[in-house]
């Protein structure tokens with residue numbers, strides 16, 4: 499046989515195998531998706547801005563789509579119905595966490611993790627219960643509101659000292675979000691606004707994990723925490739110790755909480771401020787509400803319940819810029835059938851919440867920052883309406899949501915109420931770069947640089 503014909507036939511074998519497998523398989527097919535090349539699959543169709551690419555592909559292939567990367571199958575849900583199937587109807591089967599081999603969120607020595615726990619095992623269950631009752635319950639959060647208000651007043655003090663100077667807004671509020679969490683657990687600040695303090699290396703460590711996907715040396719981190727001897731606030735730590743968690747496991751848990759909770763909250767605040775700078779009419783409405791309800795006082799948590807426009811601004815920011823645009827990747831614990839398609843065991847599952855939030859068939863004029871759309875809307879953060887679940891839903895729903903939805907509005911309101919803000923270098927608000935950069939979380943590509951001026 500002519501070698502050319504022979505090699506062409508050889509190349510066709512995988513296609514024939516796939517064809518016959520599909521014809522004779524008893525299972526329904528995989529969800530539709532773009533053509534996958536042998537071995538590399540859809541690798542060359544992907545890129546860094548995965549949320550955009552997946553949204554465009556879903557327009558062609560539908561709300562439940564599959565991609566292949568080598569042997570790995572990835573399923574993407576891109577509509578409220580598909581999200582409901584993944585996060586509610588098949589929540590149990592799809593409640594594993596998919597962790598890429600390169601990202602070492604699970605310490606191999608401990609074989610222990612929380613957000614990165616590969617399945618909902620006893621460790622994970624124990625941690626969820628303790629977090630819910632001893633860190634994020636309404637009672638605990640209420641008893642710690644002085645911590646958040648103190649940290650926010652330090653933030654306002656620091657920004658006051660920077661009047662007329664350019665500040666990197668995201669990095670500045672990041673310090674406050676970190677110290678809120680470190681004080682809630684240990685009664686200590688991890689670092690100050692100059693980056694000095696016991697947790698000074700923490701930022702570098704988290705950037706390595708979250709943005710660069712690098713394998714950091716966690717052994718530097720554990721002594722920082724264990725060295726603290728768990729002083730101060732004891733309830734959360736006592737509950738963990740009582741349940742038999744070791745110091746190393748507790749350190750790993752704190753690292754998980756810091757990774758999941760601090761960047762996400764600072765990003766939302768940064769995006770919200772960027773949108774307020776671009777939409778001065780919204781900024782003025784928000785200011786009017788704050789002035790009406792609070793007068794010249796500092797913003798307190800007790801004010802938040804009376805600030806519906808502030809809440810709408812936060813919700814609108816989370817619609818356009820969910821820090822987890824694809825939520826956190828899940829993993830199929832077993833093969834199951836969803837919307838008439840087969841999802842094989844160990845598939846990676848993504849929910850494109852970013853695409854759902856920008857879908858014109860769900861949200862009118864979706865690219866406009868229009869908080870008013872949330873004023874008379876029943877959409878909330880509970881994860882029951884699948885057109886809007888920035889905190890996820892089901893078993894793996896964000897446990898930090900009760901804290902996040904207190905601290906983000908508190909800080910945003912304080913920034914708006916206490917300062918006038920100007921863009922650096924005389925930039926006009928229409929020139930503000932709103933491009934994003936997606937690396938696990940959705941960052942602003944150009945950090946927001948603003949100049950504060952205290953309001954009288």
Ligand code: HEM
Nearest residue numbers: 613758759762763822826888889890891894895896898902
């Ligand atoms: C605006 C802020 C935040 C947003 C938008 C957010 C969003 C999310 C999302 C989408 C998930 C994945 C849910 C799923 O798989 O269905 C998640 C998981 C998680 N979040 Fe948050 N989060 C925020 C703040 C926080 C805070 C403040 C903490 C804690 C201090 C936190 C701790 C966690 C943890 C531990 C997980 C993993 C839960 C698990 O796998 O069981 N998050 N978050």
